[in-house]
Amino acid sequence: MKRMFLAIIGLSMMFDLSAQKKVLTMEEAVVGYHLYPRSKYIQWQGDKNQLTYLDREGLMGESVDKGEKSVLLTVAELNRILGAELRGFPNFSWLDDNTLVIARQGSIYHIDVAKKQVKQKFTFPKGAANETYSKAGNMYAYTIDNNLYYVDERGNSYTVTADEDKNIVNGQVVSRNEFGITGGIFWSPDGKKLGFYRKDESQVTNFPLLDINTRTGELKEIKYPMAGMKSELVSLGVYDIASAKTTFLDANDFGREQYLTGITWAPESDMVYIQVLNRGQNHMRLNKYDASTGKLIATLFEEKSNTYVEPQSGLVFLANNPKQFIYSTNNRDGFMNLYLHDVNGKLIRRLTDVDADVEFVAADPAGKYVYYLSSEISPVEKQLFRVEVKSGKKSRLTTEEGWHNITMSGDCAYFVDNYSSIKVPRNVDLTTNAGKVVRRLQEVENPNKDYNFGEITLGKIKADDGSDLYYRLIKPMDFDPNKKYPVIHYVYGGPHSQLVTNTWNASLRMWEMYMAQHGYVVFVIDNHGTPNRGKAFEDIIHRQCGQVEMKDQVKGIEWLKSFPWVDANRIGVHGWSYGGFMTISLITNYPDIYKVAVAGGPVIDWKWYEVMYGERYMDTPQENPEGYAKTSLIAKAKDLKGKLLICQGAVDPVVVWEQSLSFIRECIKNNVQVDYFPYPCAEHNVMGRDRIHLMQKVTNYFEDYLK
Incomplete structure (x- = not known):
């Protein structure tokens, strides 16, 4: 009887112990990615109103209207197409409604999903980086070391720059990624010209870094422009594919130690717009240049500040009206807002008349609405709004509290709303452009439910x-x-x-x-x-x-x-x-x-x-x-x-x-x-x-x- 009583106590203690919530290990605290809400990686299938994402079966498609699901491509089918032995589906993107893009082992594959075969394979030399595609020209530009090249649809590679001086760097990020700069290659919309940054670091001082991975150690020098000292000199070249000649734009407003950002091609591919900023970063000019001659056509407008001007994005031309563009700045009305201008620089209207920072999301093909994320509800939230371009009337499209990340469909008829809040781990909704939720695509449960968390x-x-x-x-x-x-x-x-x-x-x-x-x-x-x-x-x-x-x-x-x-x-x-x-x-x-x-x-x-x-x-x-x-x-x-x-x-x-x-x-x-x-x-x-x-x-x- 005593043994049975002790056994019952022991069993009770076991159940009590198993019910206790867990405490994080240091490994979980640092690399415990399972402790954060994970959402599906959902992409629109080109401009088609169909959602795509990865599932156990492979690459899935889901229609927006009925939610019908289909397997677009399995891992086994992808392995057959690539001649590979992949265990899972790699990262992907869509070139158009039917063309899947996958990069693997120095090549980029364009895959016809309907026919389940390779449409085109672009192979790059060893050391290639910064691969950038021109859809109109069906070509990729890329860099090796400090020079720029491109490969055409026949697989032929061409040299754009051939600088032997390693201080001259072409086609790469400049200004140490400031001012919203994420790349250094800019194809024209028609694919006939290739814009690129040229960075001259010859006057920038070196800084030594000690690499201990060699037998005796080795110093590796990097270019590091310190405050008040000589900086890099940036210019923008335009390479003409037909003539194989490069023209450098005459951007010299503030001397050579200036910044060139917000690089934007005109829809007609004849002009290039640059936000030229002085080294002091308190004076910006939006300039328009002739892409063929490099000559300055006009300064559309200027921004000045007693503190600093910080351009963060390029221009967005309206699809239905290539003579108008959207420009963003916080230098006019105290908050990052969107403004509609014509190509001569004339202000048509302030699109987002709100005392809050906003972020451009999309403009519909008809040019009727502009969609943007705004902090106007609360600085700790991001909510989606749209504004009617002609009337200025705005509507709030997301209503749940929290931080919303938006992926618009190509025609802006729908959007995927991926959001969380302090109360919600993560919800992913399919929503119409009027803000009506069509259905929930994913609801992530609390990944911390088994842990003893403090309030x-x-x-x-x-x-x-x-x-x-x-x-x-x-x-x-x-x-x-x-x-x-x-x-x-x-x-x-x-x-x-x-x-x-x-x-x-x-x-x-x-x-x-x-x-x-x-x-x-x-x-x-x-x-x-x-x-x-x-x-x-x-x-x-x-x-x-x-x-x-x-x-x-x-x-x-x-x-x-x-x-x-x-x-x-x-x-x-x-x-x-x-x-x-x-x-x-x-x-x-x-x-x-x-x-x-x-x-x-x-x-x-x-x-x-x-x-x-x-x-x-x-x-x-x-x-x-x-x-x-x-x-x-x-x-x-x-x-x-x-x-x-x-x-x-x-x-x-x-x-x-x-x-x-x-x-x-x-x-x-x-x-x-x-x-x-x-x-x-x-x-x-x-x-x-x-x-x-x-x-x-x-x-x-x-x-x-x-x-």
Whole structure:
């Protein structure tokens, strides 16, 4: 009887143990991708109103009207077509209603889905990159090293540039990806001309990176234009396919050290539009050039600012009216809005008359509506709207709270609405262009349901100027309001990065929840300078990076300290890159608040940062010596009182090693103790499984000195 009783107790304990929710491992916190809501990768089948996505059976098609599903191509069929042994379906895109595009082993295949055969195969030489297709010409342009080439439909390759000087780079990204630049190849709509960036880096200084993977180590030099020093010289060439001759556009508004962005071909392929920006980044001209002669035809209009002008996108011509285009800027009415102009530069109307940042999504082929995402409901949400081009009447098309990602059909009759909120892991809906939901395509269940997560709160407080500052707060697992908990303050704070949004779990990183499960309060707040808040909110950091941001961050911490369960004597801060800069700024400027800090890849002095980003926000060291001196952390090394660990990728090409090593040197000179941990083979971010080591290092530091 006694044995039976003990057996029942043991069985009961087993059931109780199995019912307990799990705690994250460090590996899950870093590379636990299964903990984030996963959605189908849905694409429209060219301009056809049919959805395509991958399923167990292969590539599926689904009609929009009846939801009828069909298998377009199985993995077995694809293997037969390619002569391959793939275990799963690779990444794909659609060239048109019937042509699937797949890249594999140095070749790009155009596959006829109906006939289940290869229509065309383009094979590229070893080292080819930046492959860019011209549909009209049925050709691909590509780069090898620093030169540009193209291959035609017969498989013949042609040389566009043949620069032997490695300082001259053709057909690649310029300006270090700033100003919305993502590529360096621009085919004309008719496929007869090939536009390309030419970058001359001969005057840019080199920076050495140490590669330890060789027997004796090897220095690899990169071009790194530091603030106030010589920068790259960018020009735009137009190569004529028929004559095999290149014409460079006469873009010389502000001297050679200027920026060329928003490259846009006219629909007729005769003109090229460029947003030409001065090096000081406070004066932009929208210019129109003759593509054949390279001559400047006209300056359509200009944008000037006392802070900076930051073009982010090219022009969008209306399909039904090639004499009108949509232009976006935040420099006119204080928010990123859309404006309709004619090809002579005349403003027809402000399309989005709203005091909120918007993002262009699509314009329908008939030119009746323009679709855009807007932050007007809330800065932490993205909602879809459309505006009637003629009347200016607008309609809201998405109604569920949260952050919506939109994929419009080719004719703009439907859209796929992929959204989440703090309440919804992820829903994917098929919706008409009037906002009526046709059906739900996917509803993702909570991927964290088996884990013991602390409570997540999305909220806001007031800044000193009365504006709202949005925060994410995570309470410890099994929270007890009668206890006092240490705080991890995670910070980034730089431009173009919004950490707090109304998405699933308020966009937390799983490491934050890991720390909450180990007894910490975790706090994140977006300060002035971050996006989706309008130009004035962002521009206030100009010439004084870190100053207003620190005040906002500390405002959040002071609010947090008002709760009795927060231990005000145990507050730590952690951030990377701009967040590393903020982390060291906070612990040296507010030693009474922060006791422990871990900074990764930190900017120490903006004079050592790149021209494009650094000069936008700080101007040059020559123009703004007071600002550079005030924001430099070199002079702050002597003020370090708490425990500080700096982690640094030793081959970081973004925030170079000179930054953090200079801070360490200053600490040594002032007899200030500091901890330092380099990752010998890491660039700006420590990636892959090495990141597990990094985050364990960060965690251990807080466990040792804060808890």
